[in-house]
Amino acid sequence: MQKPFKVAVLGAGDMGKNHIRGWTLAGHEVVSVTDLNPQAAREAAVMMNLDHVTIYQDYREAIADPRVDIVSVALPLVEHAPATILAAEHGKHVFCEKPLASSIEEGIRMREAVEKAGVRFAIGFQxxxxxxxxxxxxxxxxxxxxxxxxxxxxxxxxxxxxxxxxxxxxxxxxxxxxxxxxxxxxxxxxxxxxxxxxxxxxxxxxxxxxxxxxxxxxxxxxxxxxxxxxxxxxxxxxxxxxxxxxxxxxxxxxxxxxxxxxxxxxxxxxxxxxxxxxxxxxxxxxxxxxxxxxxFRIEMELFARAILENKPVPYGFETGLEMLxxxxxxxxxxxxxxxxxxx
Ligand SMILES: NC(=O)c1ccc[n+]([C@@H]2O[C@H](COP(=O)([O-])OP(=O)(O)OC[C@H]3O[C@@H](n4cnc5c(N)ncnc54)[C@H](O)[C@@H]3O)[C@@H](O)[C@H]2O)c1
CATH class of the missing domain: 3.30.360.10 (Dihydrodipicolinate Reductase; domain 2)
Known part of the structure; x- marks a missing residue:
């Protein structure tokens, strides 16, 4: 692998923990975990022996963190579009949990933001x-x-x-x-x-x-x-x-x-x-x-490889919108x- 990416995981619930594990096992570096409940974020990080990651409560700070290459969205559905759009506007690649968005219109806005920013996007149909x-x-x-x-x-x-x-x-x-x-x-x-x-x-x-x-x-x-x-x-x-x-x-x-x-x-x-x-x-x-x-390790590996080698992602907007x-x-x-x- 040419480059381990630096990843901000948003959400430290069930899927956030799986994202932290998947990115770590895939050889990338989780640099921050964000959750409204900072204790939950810390515990999720510690579970993967990531004692020194930054803990954020506000995902806008996590996205703006200049170290971050990839934003990994494991938040409730209503946050998928706002978090993805903000991350794209900051020039970050986005991995987002399924379902794509609260509505088709939101999903289309996410795709427009990602395309405009020239970043990569994948959705989690692991x-x-x-x-x-x-x-x-x-x-x-x-x-x-x-x-x-x-x-x-x-x-x-x-x-x-x-x-x-x-x-x-x-x-x-x-x-x-x-x-x-x-x-x-x-x-x-x-x-x-x-x-x-x-x-x-x-x-x-x-x-x-x-x-x-x-x-x-x-x-x-x-x-x-x-x-x-x-x-x-x-x-x-x-x-x-x-x-x-x-x-x-x-x-x-x-x-x-x-x-x-x-x-x-x-x-x-x-x-x-x-x-x-x-x-x-x-x-x-x-x-x-x-x-x-x-x-989870496999889906993170595939997304990272797609970015590095400029290949298609396993599942992106087309699949996300079609399933919605x-x-x-x-x-x-x-x-x-x-x-x-x-x-
Ligand atoms: N791919 C799969 O198989 C699969 C399975 C389950 C859930 N999911 C999806 O993953 C997403 C997350 O689900 P989950 O089961 O992990 O939920 P969860 O409730 O376990 O975790 C969500 C976490 O996000 C935090 N949170 C909520 N709003 C926030 C905000 N604005 N800022 C920061 N933190 C916030 C909550 O405190 C919570 O800890 C959902 O979209 C769900 O559909 C996917």
Whole structure:
């Protein structure tokens, strides 16, 4: 590597800690950690033995710090656009968590600021870098399942402990916050373009005291069907409505077609891959072990290499905007009860 970059990590929550770890393992130097809660920022840094980093409470100071090459945004959704735009205006490259922004218009403003400044930008869809996604994509391409294929995923969780996740004007619920990982995974594996979406759902966790203070709750439950230009179908039940301590057993991702199928956890959060994917062809069954990849280290390495070698980033504005548009189409279908044709 020609140059270790100096990185400012904004946000010291769950993802901020993963960013600090990813950048450090990728061989770059985290020079500051910012959080409204300075104690949380310090603890996050110390966890990676970074005792001497600068702790900021105000991300404007972190961005203005002349040492910084890359700003790594792990803040709540409402801050993605302001932090990215400010960083670009200061000539800093930006790595930003998904989803891209609170609205398409905001996402476009982020892209304009980055292009105007001539800096690089990448968005954190690390789950799509999992070994399982690559493996199942290869099998699909080899025709192991035949065509058309159906790919299905499932995520059922309690009302989120981070309440802002349920705020329609905050993180905007699971359709915006989390479904994007699966929408991206399906089209990666199928190598297909989505053409229409149908979804039903709504706010199922109504009247829960822990989220009653929000002006408006985001849709927390959706049953989603996506049709692709190849005739393949993606489908998911996603919900954050369950009562406390209701632990529904996780169901594996599945893909099948007229010739065969596979099941297992195809994409994973970080270094927590499931151990195997089962490939089923006729009456044959093969258990294929999964590599345990540190997806945060990999995504930071890829972004740094893209900057140094002037290469494309794994996921940038095109993917971020496309996933946001698909999530909005899901919400539109739920609201109108109609199929949404994607143009
Ligand atoms: N890629 C993934 O798999 C994945 C997974 C979870 C979350 N995320 C995304 O990462 C982002 C952060 O989520 P999280 O789970 O880490 O949230 P979190 O609540 O755990 O952490 C956010 C941190 O930001 C701090 N903060 C909030 N506003 C701030 C401000 N204005 N200035 C400085 N600090 C501020 C909070 O104090 C908190 O510590 C979200 O956009 C979320 O959608 C991505």
């Amino acid at each position: 789950r799509n870098l999992a070994h399982g996604v690559e493996l199942v994509k290869t099998w699909a391409r080899e025709g192991k399942f035949g065509r058309p294929m159906v790919i299905s995923s499932d995520l059922l969780q309690e009302v989120r402990p981070k309440r802002i996740m349920h705020d329609k004007f905050g993180n905007q619920g699971p359709v915006v916050d989390t479904l994007c990982h699966f929408l991206l995974m399906w089209q990666t594996i199928l190598e297909a373009k989505p053409v229409r979406i149908y979804a039903r759902g709504g706010v199922y966790a109504k009247g829960r005291p822990e989220i009653a203070h929000f002006r408006e709750l985001a849709v927390d439950t959706a049953v989603v069907t996506v049709e692709y230009d190849t005739g393949d179908i993606g489908t998911m039940t996603i919900s954050w409505c369950l009562a406390k301590d209701t632990k529904m057993r996780p169901r594996p991702d599945r893909i099948f077609g007229p010739k065969g199928g596979a099941e297992g956890k195809f994409n994973t959060f970080g270094a927590d891959a499931g151990t195997e994917i089962v490939l089923l062809e006729g009456d044959g069954e093969e258990r294929v072990p999964l590599e345990q990849r540190d997806l 548009r698909l999530s909005h189409a899901v919400l539109e279908s739920i609201e109108t009860g109609k199929v949404v044709e994607l143009t």
